Amino acid sequence: MFPPLPLDWSGLHPLIIHFPIALLLVAPLLLILGVALKNGRRAYLVSALVLMVVGTITTYVAVSTGEAAGELAEGVGSVGAMLERHEELAETSRAVFTVLTLLFGALLAVPTLMKRELQGPLFYIAHGVFLAAYLGGSVLLANTAHEGGMLVHQAGVRAMVATGQTASAPPAPARSAERDDDD
Numbered sequence: 001m002f003p004p005l006p007l008d009w010s011g012l013h014p015l016i017i018h019f020p021i022a023l024l025l026v027a028p029l030l031l032i033l034g035v036a037l038k039n040g041r042r043a044y045l046v047s048a049l050v051l052m053v054v055g056t057i058t059t060y061v062a063v064s065t066g067e068a069a070g071e072l073a074e075g076v077g078s079v080g081a082m083l084e085r086h087e088e089l090a091e092t093s094r095a096v097f098t099v100l101t102l103l104f105g106a107l108l109a110v111p112t113l114m115k116r117e118l119q120g121p122l123f124y125i126a127h128g129v130f131l132a133a134y135l136g137g138s139v140l141l142a143n144t145a146h147e148g149g150m151l152v153h154q155a156g157v158r159a160m161v162a163t164g165q166t167a168s169a170p171p172a173p174a175r176s177a178e179r180d181d182d183d
Contacts, residue, residue: 013065014152020062021145023055024097028134031104035127045108052101059094066090066148082151089144096137104130 027048034044070083107126111117118126 013062013069016058016065017062017145017148020055020058020097021141023051023058024141025138027051027055028131028138031127031131031134035124035131049101049104049108052097052104056094056097056101059090059097063090063094079151082147086144086147086151089140089147093137093141093144096140100130100134100137103133 030044030048030051034041034048037044066087070087107130117123
């Protein structure tokens with residue numbers, strides 16, 4: 001049996017959010033391979049850029065679905081401060097990865113357009129500095145994900161699904177068939 005489907009845009013957040021996290025955390029591995037290996041270097045670097053672009057685009061979708069889900073959870077218990085912190089971290093992560101993706105695109109495109117590829121120490125320094133900045137973005141992304149996990153696992157905030165549950169209501173106890181027959 002398939003799990004219940006989300007009722008609306010706000011319910012898609014738990015399904016969407018894992019894409020940017022996975023894509024953006026795998027991209028630097030391809031970048032490292034591109035820096036370390038001379039054979040296929042360009043392919044690895046372009047593949048890293050593709051993951052960054054798709055990952056960054058999905059951060060926009062994740063933030064949008066998260067904002068919709070957050071509106072439903074705002075009035076629930078004492079999650080307001082946690083929700084606000086998660087939202088701020090998500091928006092910051094989106095901005096950081098937008099800038100990082102644009103920078104990496106420029107790092108690949110500008111030398112190609114100038115018909116003069118980065119070589120030697122300049123190549124390694126430029127990519128090393130970028131990787132250091134990307135590491136900072138990755139820590140921010142991991143912290144954002146952790147805060148979201150805390151909302152779910154500590155505060156009990158849940159997405160609305162086809163069963164009609166509210167954003168934070170626990171599932172209703174199942175009624176037994178025996179009780180139904182007594183009515």
